[in-house]
Amino acid sequence: xxxxxxxxxxxxxxxxxxxxxxxxxxxxxxxxxxxxxxxxxxxxxxxxxxxxxxxxxxxxxxxxxxxxxxxxxxxxxxxxxxxxxxxxxxxxxxxxxxxxxxxxxxxxxxxxxxxxxxxxxxxxxxxxxxxxxxxxxxxxxxxxxxxxxxxxxxxxxxxxxxxxxxxxxxxxxxxxxxxxxxxxxxxxxxxxxxxxxxxxxxxxxxxx
Amino acid sequence: xxxxxxxxxxxxxxxxxxxxxxxxxxxxxxxxxxxxxxxxxxxxxxxxxxxxxxxxxxxxxxxxxxxxxxxxxxxxxxxxxxxxxxxxxxxxxxxxx
Numbered sequence: 001x002x003x004x005x006x007x008x009x010x011x012x013x014x015x016x017x018x019x020x021x022x023x024x025x026x027x028x029x030x031x032x033x034x035x036x037x038x039x040x041x042x043x044x045x046x047x048x049x050x051x052x053x054x055x056x057x058x059x060x061x062x063x064x065x066x067x068x069x070x071x072x073x074x075x076x077x078x079x080x081x082x083x084x085x086x087x088x089x090x091x092x093x094x095x096x097x098x099x100x101x102x103x104x105x106x107x108x109x110x111x112x113x114x115x116x117x118x119x120x121x122x123x124x125x126x127x128x129x130x131x132x133x134x135x136x137x138x139x140x141x142x143x144x145x146x147x148x149x150x151x152x153x154x155x156x157x158x159x160x161x162x163x164x165x166x167x168x169x170x171x172x173x174x175x176x177x178x179x180x181x182x183x184x185x186x187x188x189x190x191x192x193x194x195x196x197x198x199x200x201x202x203x204x205x206x207x208x
Numbered sequence: 209x210x211x212x213x214x215x216x217x218x219x220x221x222x223x224x225x226x227x228x229x230x231x232x233x234x235x236x237x238x239x240x241x242x243x244x245x246x247x248x249x250x251x252x253x254x255x256x257x258x259x260x261x262x263x264x265x266x267x268x269x270x271x272x273x274x275x276x277x278x279x280x281x282x283x284x285x286x287x288x289x290x291x292x293x294x295x296x297x298x299x300x301x302x303x304x305x
Contacts, residue, residue, distance in 0.1 A: 052219055119273075
């Protein structure tokens with residue numbers, strides 16, 4: 001399945017809208033400025049997609065994953081280096097002296113943050129494209145990028161569309177990534193939806 | 209976390225892990241208001257919304273979900289949700305609802 005540069009630009013614009021919504025939600029939760037980087041898109045082999053995967057393959061990450069299906073299916077992930085995740089939980093939920101309580105607080109807080117941020121990205125995309133997305137319950141996992149990739153290998157097609165954006169919250173010295181993986185078996189439907197969106201936004205206006 | 213905040217504000221809370229649990233809680237101890245998420249295991253919010261009505265239990269239901277899709281909002285309001293709010297929600301907005 002081929003995706004033209006124009007379609008890729010349109011999809012990137014849609015992702016920008018979603019990422020903007022996610023940044024707004026994070027900003028509302030933290031009341032601190034969030035700096036979002038421009039998302040990039042790639043189509044390719046899941047294992048080889050990002051140079052960053054190779055560079056940071058052993059870095060320990062806190063991840064929240066929100067699988068989705070519908071017109072298009074795949075998985076969205078919110079990824080933090082573990083230290084960033086800790087700062088975020090402290091900022092939002094405070095600290096508990098009991099390590100078990102702290103672990104549970106960390107898991108529930110990050111899962112809810114992931115739920116809100118990833119729904120913001122995917123929901124914006126779905127609303128603009130006028131297609132439904134059905135989510136599975138989000139889940140939290142501590143893993144390396146390599147572990148994440150390997151855990152997805154069995155249920156992910158060999159070729160996927162991959163979108164990733166990085167954000168920083170300077171106040172907490174915190175960085176994170178939002179990553180979307182679309183199954184390319186549905187890529188045709190996604191491209192058609194993007195085409196419809198492009199035509200609807202470029203159609204000439206008729207005045208009486 | 210929300211449950212704790214609302215408790216501190218003087219509300220009595222009866223948290224449930226999923227829609228099925230919440231229906232058991234409602235049958236045992238009917239609340240004045242139900243706060244319902246959509247993404248839950250076993251029985252999601254949309255499925256849960258219809259259950260109180262089917263059992264002739266009338267209570268205000270506030271949907272509070274991270275899902276911002278328009279179709280979900282429409283469907284929830286059609287299925288007897290009193291209010292539909294998106295997370296993150298400001299406490300005054302929730303109290304107003």
